[in-house]
Amino acid sequence: MEQVKYGEDYKTDFQPEEYLQMYYSTLKGAPAEGDMLEASMLFWHEAFNQGHMTGRRLLDIGTGPTIHSVISASNYCDTVYLSDFAPQNRETLRKWLDGSLQHSFKSFFQFVVDKEGKGELPNDREAMLKDKVVGIFPLDLLQAEPLMPSLFPPFDIINSSLCLEAAAQDLASYENMVRRMGRLLKDGGHVVLFGVLGESFYRVGSHSFSCLKISAEQVQDIWKRSGFTIVEWKQKATDAQCDGSVSNFEGFFLMVAQKSR
Template sequence: MDTSTSKVYHVDGYDSRQYLEHYFSDKPDLTFKDDTLIFPIENLTKIFKKGHIKGDLMIDLSTGSMIHYLLPSCEFFKRILVLKVKDRCILELKRWLDTRTGAFNWGHAAKLHVDIAGNSDQLQDTEEKLKSAVEHVVKCNLAKENMTDPIVLPPADCIISAWLLDNVCKNQDDYIRYLRKMSKLLKPGGHLILIGCLEISYYTVGKDKLHAFSYDEDFARKALGEVGFVIDDCKVKKRKAQSDLADYKAIIFIAAHKVK
């Protein structure tokens, strides 16, 4: 593997299918299953069951073509808008949405969700409910003040962002700037859910080594406070798996609400 030069997700892109296979697949020996699949689904299921995060519109602004973290949400939001930076990730996601031949199989994630939620009898309908809730998949440009220009999105009740900030930020200023852009997409009192890796410098997809922004829990908390969020829940899970696929130290889950 040539790791001499790190690529950047939103500039260079990556093989979206390999990314899913490396980090989110149903392989019995999947290295980071506890962190990338179980941890997000467990925490989202718990936070939504509390009943205070719900509404009409959720926006998903995440990296790659994952959908597993959206499975717990479709019971609590009527509509989901998915924003993606790269065309390849959009195509991969639409292949699953349209049930096309060769679509990535998310059956293992659906089973995890219903088992964690205690609704094993609903497995057959779980993925179809999510597909029905996804209203549009829209390409966005993170460099623009209105990321979906010329489309103006309605204010959302909730934004979920999984691993995007880790993959696109160069420094702390970037992280705070993107948080401000997310805040502008939310209604007053709206919720933001972040999933990310702590103390990471790189991750790999196939033969490519990609840049990742390194930060810790304290910084994430301070950044959210600086842009007008109050944290409602924060969970950190230390990494146990051994692998050179990525060098993160822990996974973080944060749920917060906008106060200004």
């Protein structure tokens, strides 16, 4: 039986090209995901479009090799900091930034500009996002200082998608990561978190990667205990067409939380 991958395995066994092919070929995503990808894009649009989150500087934690999670956010901040644990993911992001990445995110940009309804072209929006990216940084939430050796003042907004549950081995490590995220955020700043519920694994190519099987109640309790007020929570159960072949998540959520002042 194949050993499930986690932690340092991401640096050797996680293949960005396979991940993008499996999950982000189009906005409809992989059949095994059902409607999760399109729902997540709508969640982000609605969360940022309300205009409650303001601030110049946004840090995206665990960006991976895909930038879909920061497209909506890019219209509401001046600078975007991308980050990931795996060097090959950071290299994929650099290829997107310099225009050499073969994978296209056009359908994701099209979705956002259509929802915003301002007549913006997807290529123009992508160019705007690239202009706002300050850099692509190594980040490890399992370390006491996740962004070392880089040092930054606290951020106004932290965005993260499908990262914490993939990195945590148990609820204690999940809570430690939440508290480390909190220290990277200014008082009164916001976290926008997208995650899955009840998942123990997901596949990328021939490898299975572990995931912390966590419930909505556990997520909310940990963030509240860590000094945050949950100001928005949206949750949806798994689409019936998901067959469990590449992941076994039971649902997904988007949370907006504000750090106590």
